[in-house]
Each structure stands twice: as structure tokens, then as C-alpha cells.
Amino acid sequence: MRTRSVPPRLITAVRLLLFAVFAGYGTIKLLGGQYDYGDWVISNRTQDGTSVVWAFYGYSPVYGRFTGLYELVPALLLLSRRTATLGALALFAVSLNITVMDFAYGYPMVKYFSLAYTLLCLFLVAQDRDRLLAAFWHRPERDGGKAH
Structure with missing residues (x-):
């Protein structure tokens, strides 16, 4: 096992920050916020990308709330x-999707926050790369390499 060059307190701080952000957004969605629910008439010719996306996700209250679980449970x-x-x-995975959506649909400044959250998630994953490699790609040698 290699030694970490990143202080454990920094890793904990990043985990707590991401928890606060994604638990907050997930809870808002579960409570019926953020998306445009209800009756509306919308056209991509008269509305900006943000409004079209919020209307799309809000078209189904079940799906809109389900996206809240995508954020809350991992948080x-x-x-x-x-x-x-x-x-x-x-x-x-969730934040990468949000980041691509934010940039693709021309969201304002929030797209830079979502990019930062995506990079912070990647930072956390990178901190555990040895464990991930051991779990998914490296096969431990057992009994002299013989399979049973």
C-alpha cells in the first residue's frame, strides 16, 4: 500500500462538502422542488435551454423525484x-451528467460549480485508486497462483 500525500483531513472535508451539496439538491428534488411541475406550455423557440430542461424533468413528478435519489443516496x-x-x-457519474447537461444547455455560472463538483468526485475516486484496482483488476495470488 502506498503512502498518501494528501492530508486525510482534506479528503474528509471534500467528502463533507460533496455530501452537503448533493444531499441538499437531492432533498430539494425529493420534496418537489427545482423542476417545473404542473401545467405549462413551452417551446424551445421561445424558452432558453434551462427552462426546457427543467420542464422536461418536471414533466413526470415521479422521475423528477427519482433524480433526487440519484443525488441523495450516494451523498x-x-x-x-x-x-x-x-x-x-x-x-x-451523476455530476458528470449534470456538468455535460449544464454546458450543453447553456446554464449560467452554475455550470462551473457542477464542473468543480465533478472534479472533486474524481479527486475522491483517485484517492482510492489502489483499492479499486485491487478489487476489480488485480487478482491476488492464492496458494502459489493455483486456482481451486
Whole structure:
């Protein structure tokens, strides 16, 4: 096992920051906020990309709230050291999708925040790269390399 050059307190601070951000957004979505629910008429010719996206996600209240689970559940996983890597991997996928969407649909400044959160998730994943490699790609030698 290699030694870390990153202070453990920094890793904990990043985990807590990402927990706060994604738990907050996830909770807002679960409570019915953020998306445009209800009756509306919208056209991509008269509305900006942000409004079209919010209307699309809000078209189905079930789906809109389900996206809240995508953020809340992995955020909760960040609170435990045992599950933090899984939470960081899941949030990396979620935040990468959000970042691409934010840039593709011309969101204002928030797109830079989502990019920062994506990079912070990647930072957490990189801190556990040895564990991930050992778990998924490196096969431990057992009994002199013989399979049973």
C-alpha cells in the first residue's frame, strides 16, 4: 500500500462538502422542488435551454423525484469511510451528467460549480485508486497462483 500525500483531513472535508451539496439538491428534488411541475406550455423557440430542461424533468413528478435519489443516496454513502468510494463513484457519474447537461444547455455560472463538483468526485475516486484496482483488476495470488 502506498503512502498518501494528501492530508486525510482534506479528503474528509471534500467528502463533507460533496455530501452537503448533493444531499441538499437531492432533498430539494425529493420534496418537489427545482423542476417545473404542473401545467405549462413551452417551446424551445421561445424558452432558453434551462427552462426546457427543467420542464422536461418536471414533466413526470415521479422521475423528477427519482433524480433526487440519484443525488441523495450516494451523498449519504460519503458519510461512512467504508462506503465513501462507492458514493464517490456514483456521484462522479451523476455530476458528470449534470456538468455535460449544464454546458450543453447553456446554464449560467452554475455550470462551473457542477464542473468543480465533478472534479472533486474524481479527486475522491483517485484517492482510492489502489483499492479499486485491487478489487476489480488485480487478482491476488492464492496458494502459489493455483486456482481451486
